[in-house]
Structures are given as structure tokens and as C-alpha cells.
Amino acid sequence: MKDVARHAGVSVSTVSYVLNNSGPVAADRRARVLDAVQVLKYTPNESARSLKRRSASTIGLVVPDLANPFYALLAEGVERAASARDVLVVLCAPEATGESESLHGRLLRSQRLDGIIYLSGASTSPASLLDLTRLGPVVLVDEQIPSFDLPSVVSDNRRGAREVAQHVLDQGHERVAVIAGPPGLWTAQQRLAGYREAFAGAGLDPDAIPVLVGDYQQSTGGKLAAQALAGPAMKRPTALLCANDLMAIGALEYSREAGISVPEQLSVVGFDDLPFASLLTPRLTTVRQAAGDMGFQAASLLFDLLENKADTEPHGLFPVTVQIRDSVAPPAGGRS
Amino acid sequence: MKDVARHAGVSVSTVSYVLNNSGPVAADRRARVLDAVQVLKYTPNESARSLKRRSASTIGLVVPDLANPFYALLAEGVERAASARDVLVVLCAPEATGESESLHGRLLRSQRLDGIIYLSGASTSPASLLDLTRLGPVVLVDEQIPSFDLPSVVSDNRRGAREVAQHVLDQGHERVAVIAGPPGLWTAQQRLAGYREAFAGAGLDPDAIPVLVGDYQQSTGGKLAAQALAGPAMKRPTALLCANDLMAIGALEYSREAGISVPEQLSVVGFDDLPFASLLTPRLTTVRQAAGDMGFQAASLLFDLLENKADTEPHGLFPVTVQIRDSVAPPAGGRS
DNA sequence: TTGTAAGCGTTATCAT
DNA sequence: ATGATAACGCTTACAA
Numbered sequence: 001m002k003d004v005a006r007h008a009g010v011s012v013s014t015v016s017y018v019l020n021n022s023g024p025v026a027a028d029r030r031a032r033v034l035d036a037v038q039v040l041k042y043t044p045n046e047s048a049r050s051l052k053r054r055s056a057s058t059i060g061l062v063v064p065d066l067a068n069p070f071y072a073l074l075a076e077g078v079e080r081a082a083s084a085r086d087v088l089v090v091l092c093a094p095e096a097t098g099e100s101e102s103l104h105g106r107l108l109r110s111q112r113l114d115g116i117i118y119l120s121g122a123s124t125s126p127a128s129l130l131d132l133t134r135l136g137p138v139v140l141v142d143e144q145i146p147s148f149d150l151p152s153v154v155s156d157n158r159r160g161a162r163e164v165a166q167h168v169l170d171q172g173h174e175r176v177a178v179i180a181g182p183p184g185l186w187t188a189q190q191r192l193a194g195y196r197e198a199f200a201g202a203g204l205d206p207d208a209i210p211v212l213v214g215d216y217q218q219s220t221g222g223k224l225a226a227q228a229l230a231g232p233a234m235k236r237p238t239a240l241l242c243a244n245d246l247m248a249i250g251a252l253e254y255s256r257e258a259g260i261s262v263p264e265q266l267s268v269v270g271f272d273d274l275p276f277a278s279l280l281t282p283r284l285t286t287v288r289q290a291a292g293d294m295g296f297q298a299a300s301l302l303f304d305l306l307e308n309k310a311d312t313e314p315h316g317l318f319p320v321t322v323q324i325r326d327s328v329a330p331p332a333g334g335r336s
Numbered sequence: 337m338k339d340v341a342r343h344a345g346v347s348v349s350t351v352s353y354v355l356n357n358s359g360p361v362a363a364d365r366r367a368r369v370l371d372a373v374q375v376l377k378y379t380p381n382e383s384a385r386s387l388k389r390r391s392a393s394t395i396g397l398v399v400p401d402l403a404n405p406f407y408a409l410l411a412e413g414v415e416r417a418a419s420a421r422d423v424l425v426v427l428c429a430p431e432a433t434g435e436s437e438s439l440h441g442r443l444l445r446s447q448r449l450d451g452i453i454y455l456s457g458a459s460t461s462p463a464s465l466l467d468l469t470r471l472g473p474v475v476l477v478d479e480q481i482p483s484f485d486l487p488s489v490v491s492d493n494r495r496g497a498r499e500v501a502q503h504v505l506d507q508g509h510e511r512v513a514v515i516a517g518p519p520g521l522w523t524a525q526q527r528l529a530g531y532r533e534a535f536a537g538a539g540l541d542p543d544a545i546p547v548l549v550g551d552y553q554q555s556t557g558g559k560l561a562a563q564a565l566a567g568p569a570m571k572r573p574t575a576l577l578c579a580n581d582l583m584a585i586g587a588l589e590y591s592r593e594a595g596i597s598v599p600e601q602l603s604v605v606g607f608d609d610l611p612f613a614s615l616l617t618p619r620l621t622t623v624r625q626a627a628g629d630m631g632f633q634a635a636s637l638l639f640d641l642l643e644n645k646a647d648t649e650p651h652g653l654f655p656v657t658v659q660i661r662d663s664v665a666p667p668a669g670g671r672s
Numbered sequence: 673t674t675g676t677a678a679g680c681g682t683t684a685t686c687a688t
Numbered sequence: 689a690t691g692a693t694a695a696c697g698c699t700t701a702c703a704a
Contacts, residue, residue: 001681002681010691011690011691011692012681012682012683012691012692013683013684013691013693014691016682016683017689017690020683022683022684023684023689023690024689025689025690026690029690043442044446044681044682045446045680045682046448047386047390047392047448047680047681048387048680048681048682048696049682049683050383050682051387051683051696052683054383054696056382058426061427066402066411066412067405067408067409067412069405072402072403072405072408073402075402076429076432079402079427079428079429079432079433080429080432080433083429084433088426088443088448089426090425090426090427091411091415091425091426091427092415093412093415093416096412097415106379107424109377109379110382111381111382111383112382112383112424249615253615275403276612276615279585279612279615279616280615280617281616281617337697337698338697346675347674348675348676348697348698348699349674349676349699349700352698352699353673353674353699356699358699358700359673359700361673361674380697380698381697381698383696383697383698384680384696384697384699385697385698385699387681387682387696387698387699388679388699388700389680390680674703675702675703675704676702676703676704677701677703678699678701679698679699679700682696683695683696684694684695685693685695686691686692687690687691687692688689688690688692
């Protein structure tokens with residue numbers, strides 16, 4: 001930078017003013033500076049900048065599991081928003097690396113990270129999350145902690161669940177079972193609530209519906225499907241509402257093994273619309289979340305927080321769309 | 337840090353010595369410092385550190401497409417290696433953000449990144465890559481530029497292709513077609529070479545095999561499959577060797593639409609073993625790459641480079657394993 | 673073994 | 689409108 005100043009015949013402060021538009025500079029001098037920058041291929045040292053500015057222009061992205069395409073899509077959204085503001089995104093994959101949660105805190109305090117986007121997974125602990133938020137700005141994605149309202153970005157899980165359930169009921173199904181997610185997670189609660197709303201709306205008693213508690217894992221989906229379908233053929237459910245695609249896939253696999261054909265003998269729906277949901281046989285009917293947009297929004301929210309522009313959740317829930325495909329059909333002895 | 341020094345009754349340099357083990361310190365004073373650190377919850381300012389050390393303890397990870405699980409797995413491997421050394425990994429997704437390639441260069445020069453791991457995709461330009469490597473250490477993954485030997489981590493594509501082709505030939509197939517990858521990519525060339533080796537080994541003339549040139553895209557797989565299967569039933573191939581899973585899936589979809597049953601009438605194999613390859617119907621026979629390990633290795637190589645420990649590719653090719661599943665069977669009129 | 677002090681490359685305050 | 693100059697928080701000769 002000194003070199004640039006010398007080369008342009010001005011002082012370092014003038015160079016700084018030009019580079020940051022932070023002071024009045026005569027047109028000709030500005031041009032000379034810009035020129036010197038070109039010639040010398042000068043690039044500001046960002047370490048020095050952040051030291052002075054007390055901000056790293058970097059945010060952290062905590063991902064439970066990158067191999068999950070839903071998270072990957074979210075991450076891309078975050079990246080998009082960040083790179084638009086020249087902010088770097090650092091990956092934190094605690095599960096993959098066996099890091100303690102407090103590491104994020106350390107990063108926050110050491111000024112390497114200005115804020116954190118936290119994509120919560122099944123193993124998230126509300127307590128440690130709360131600690132984190134005290135250390136610096138944190139935006140939660142795909143989860144909420146009901147009691148403390150932290151800034152968060154979530155989609156309309158209840159609506160999605162209600163609508164996909166409605167679709168199933170519209171086909172005439174009356175004996176339906178739910179394979180739910182972990183009761184501790186907000187998303188799981190919301191989805192279950194959505195299913196119940198649909199049942200009530202169709203004149204069914206929500207409390208009469210069998211709910212099998214799962215954990216969002218594929219293998220569990222298979223086991224619970226087996227359990228749900230154990231009874232005599234005339235009494236067992238003709239449709240399975242699975243709280244996520246992974247469990248739905250498990251259910252699909254079980255059905256195949258058990259010789260139950262989908263959708264002829266059994267309808268199955270999921271939630272998430274993983275990219276390969278439409279590649280399965282049969283193609284899975286499910287609910288799509290706008291993963292990329294959520295990531296983008298979350299990052300934008302975080303940036304607002306960093307500039308004290310906004311405080312808590314200003315936006316509503318994220319929209320969700322039912323993807324009607326082949327895994328749902330009217331029940332064998334359909335009511336019509 | 338001054339506070340810590342004061343609190344411990346020593347000078348700042350002593351504190352620094354303790355924190356970095358970079359100087360001799362009396363046991364009792366060291367203890368006092370450590371204590372003060374605890375009490376004051378002191379965390380070193382990393383911006384200042386990197387300014388002084390001229391290194392950011394951060395590497396960049398360029399990913400063509402995070403939604404591709406193969407890349408996601410690689411990324412996790414990189415993360416693992418990096419976090420073990422307390423190095424941060426920043427995500428660069430040029431495709432997602434429309435960034436120019438030169439951005440990476442800027443990051444390298446501005447000292448925000450110490451080095452880069454470059455997962456190359458179909459759209460990588462060798463020229464710009466070469467520029468990059470001049471700006472700082474870059475490790476290439478899953479691709480090589482034959483003429484310049486840059487440090488790189490790749491798996492044994494040729495062997496994988498040869499073995500999976502062998503498996504197909506072992507089943508008795510004699511009329512086989514190849515759906516290849518983009519001819520400009522090293523992986524595509526290697527896979528094709530592997531197929532040819534298998535043919536030669538089985539006494540077939542490699543030059544007589546129909547090779548359809550694809551681009552690793554799913555839709556292309558479908559189109560090329562249609563093309564390959566266009567002839568009269570008695571002359572058309574009984575097996576399709578697809579250079580990656582995505583194109584194999586396209587082929588599978590086309591077959592379904594065209595009423596060609598797999599594997600009864602047609603065998604299909606892919607390459608990559610995407611996580612859902614085994615969820616398809618039929619389950620896809622393919623070749624698995626050790627994605628996570630490759631990422632880990634790449635990061636380790638980069639760190640060695642940064643410490644001038646090693647220079648170019650010291651290790652061999654990464655092993656690869658054929659996953660035998662349901663999409664391959666003996667041809668209809670099998671030779672046995 | 674420990675302390676003093678000189679930078680690292682910026683930004684920002686203050687005179688000019 | 690511009691230029692000295694003092695921080696920012698740390699590392700590291702060099703001196704004691």
C-alpha cells in the first residue's frame with residue numbers, strides 16, 4: 001500500500017480513501033491511485049483490514065451432515081447471499097469432525113467469524129445453542145426453540161404436512177397411519193400437527209390415528225412400516241404418512257420386501273423432496289421445501305443482524321409445495 | 337492480552353511465549369499465565385495473529401456443485417483434515433454464485449486463504465486453473481492436467497472402469513455400448529481406457545465398440561441410451577457401460593419408458609456410486625470411489641505443501657470398488 | 673529466563 | 689482535499 005502511495009505520488013491515507021470511498025479525493029488523484037493499483041497488482045491485505053475493522057467478513061455455517069442434499073442446497077443459498085456481499089463462508093461440520101460445540105464459540109470470540117448460521121440436525125442441543133447465541137449473532141435454520149425466540153428461518157412445515165395429508169385423504173383413504181419424527185424437534189411437532197389438522201378437516205378424529213414415533217432415519221422407517229402394517233389385511237392402514245423422505249424410503253423398501261405393492265395396496269408419502277425422491281420406483285409423493293431460498297434468507301437475516309438493521313424474525317414461514325407423484329393412489333376398495 | 341499479562345504479573349511477551357510454546361518460560365509463571373487466561377476468558381485475536389504470521393490458517397474449497405453427494409463427501413473429508421489442524425475451510429461455489437474464477441486468486445493474494453483445494457467439475461478451464469496455481473498452492477481433486485503435473489488426488493478410474501466392464505463381460509455380454517463422459521476430462525478418458533482394456537482382455541476388439549460421447553448429465557444419458565438402442569432388437573447392445581451414475585440413471589429412465597426391462601433385456605452400469613444408486617429399481621451396479629478419503633488426502637497434501645514438506649504427488653491412485661447389484665444380468669440369449 | 677520495543681498493513685483522527 | 693500519525697493485537701528480535 002505504501003508502494004501504491006509512492007507510485008501515485010500521494011499519501012497512504014489518500015489510497016485508503018480511494019479504496020474505501022471513505023473520504024473526499026480529487027478526481028485526478030483518484031485516477032492516479034487506481035492506476036497504480038492496477039500496475040502494481042495491489043491487493044489489500046485482509047488480515048490487516050479485519051484487525052482494524054474488528055470484523056472478519058466471514059460467517060460460519062454449521063451443517064449436521066453435508067451428504068444430506070437438503071443441507072447442501074441450503075449451503076448453496078448461504079454461499080450465494082454471502083458472496084454477493086463479499087463475505088466468506090466457512091464450513092463447520094461438527095458431526096464429521098467430532099468437534100465440540102464450544103468450538104464455534106471460540107471462533108466467534110476470536111473474531112475469525114462474525115456470525116453463525118446454524119442448520120440444526122437431530123442431535124442439536126438447545127442448551128449449547130443458547131450459549132452460542134450469547135457469544136455472537138446466530139441464525140437458526142429449520143428449527144426453532146419455542147421458549148427463546150432466536151432469529152430463525154423455517155418453512156411452513158405444518159401447512160406442508162396438512163396439504164400432503166389432505167391429498168391422501170382426498171384419494172379416499174380412511175385407515176391412515178403416521179410415522180412421525182423425533183418428538184423433541186420442532187419440525188416433527190409441526191408436521192404432526194399438520195397431519196392432525198387434515199384429519200380433523202376431513203371429519204376424522206385425530207386422536208384415533210396411530211402415530212409411530214420415529215427418528216428421521218431410513219432404517220427406522222422400514223421398521224415402523226412393518227409395525228404399522230402388522231395387523232390383519234382388512235384393518236391395516238392403506239396409507240402411510242412419513243414425516244420425512246428418508247423414513248418414507250425405508251417404508252418403501254419394507255413394502256417391497258413384504259410384497260406389498262405401492263401404490264396399489266399401500267400409499268406412501270414423505271416430506272423434504274430429496275432430489276432422488278422422483279427417481280424412486282414408484283416416484284415418491286412428498287413436500288418440497290425451498291432449501292436454497294431458506295439458506296439465502298438466513299444469510300441475509302444474519303447480515304442484517306450484523307448491521308443492527310433488524311432484530312428478530314421479520315419474515316413469515318417459508319412456503320412449501322406438495323409434489324404429487326406416483327406413490328399415492330386411491331385405496332384398494334376405494335370409497336367412490 | 338495486555339490484561340492477561342497484567343493479571344499474571346508478567347509481560348506480554350511471556351504470555352505470547354506461553355500461548356505458542358515459543359519461548360522458555362518458568363513453570364510457575366506459565367501457570368500464572370494460564371490461570372489468567374482462564375479467569376479473563378481470553379481468546380487470542382486471530383486477525384492480529386494472521387497479520388503477523390502472514391498466514392490465515394484457512395484454506396479454500398472450490399466445489400462445482402454441492403448438491404452432488406460425491407462432492408459433499410469429499411468436502412467432509414477436507415473438513416476433517418482441516419479441523420484436525422485448526423484450519424478453517426471456506427466454501428467457494430463458483431457455479432452457484434456466478435463468481436469469476438479469478439476471485440479465488442484474489443482471495444489467495446489477499447491472504448485470506450493460504451491455499452486451495454480444487455474439486456474440478458465439467459466446466460473447469462485448465463487455463464484459469466494454471467493461473468491459480470501460480471498465485472498459491474492448489475491441490476486438484478478428481479482431475480489431472482496431463483501436461484503440467486500439478487499436485488492432485490485422483491482415484492483409479494481406469495481400474496474401476498476395467499473391473500466393472502469385466503463384470504459385465506463375465507456375464508456373457510457380447511454386444512456392449514459405452515456412454516462416455518466429456519472427452520476433455522481426464523476421468524472420462526481414463527474410464528474409457530479402462531473399458532477398452534476389459535474388452536481387449538476378453539478378446540473383443542476395442543475399436544469395434546460403439547462409444548457415444550456424453551457429458552455426465554442425466555438427460556444426456558437418456559438420449560444416448562435411446563440412440564444406442566435404436567437398431568433392430570437382434571443387433572442392439574445387451575449392456576450399457578455408462579461413465580457415471582447420472583447418465584446411467586438417465587439410461588434407466590429411458591429404458592423404463594421404452595418398455596425395456598433391466599436387467600432382463602438390458603444390463604446397465606454406472607460409475608461413482610452416488611448414495612441413492614442402491615435405492616433405485618433395479619439397484620445400480622457401479623463403481624464406488626472413496627470420496628471422503630480423497631478429500632482428507634487432498635487436504636493433507638495441501639498442508640504438506642504449505643509447510644514445504646512435500647512437492648508433487650507422492651501417493652498413488654485411490655482405490656475404487658465395484659458394487660455389484662441388480663442392474664446387471666446375463667444377456668437374454670446368454671452364451672452359457 | 674524475562675522484558676522492551678519494533679513492526680505486520682490497514683483505517684481513522686486530526687491538523688493542515 | 690490531503691497528509692502525518694496513532695492505534696488495532698499480536699509475534700519476535702534483541703537487550704537485560
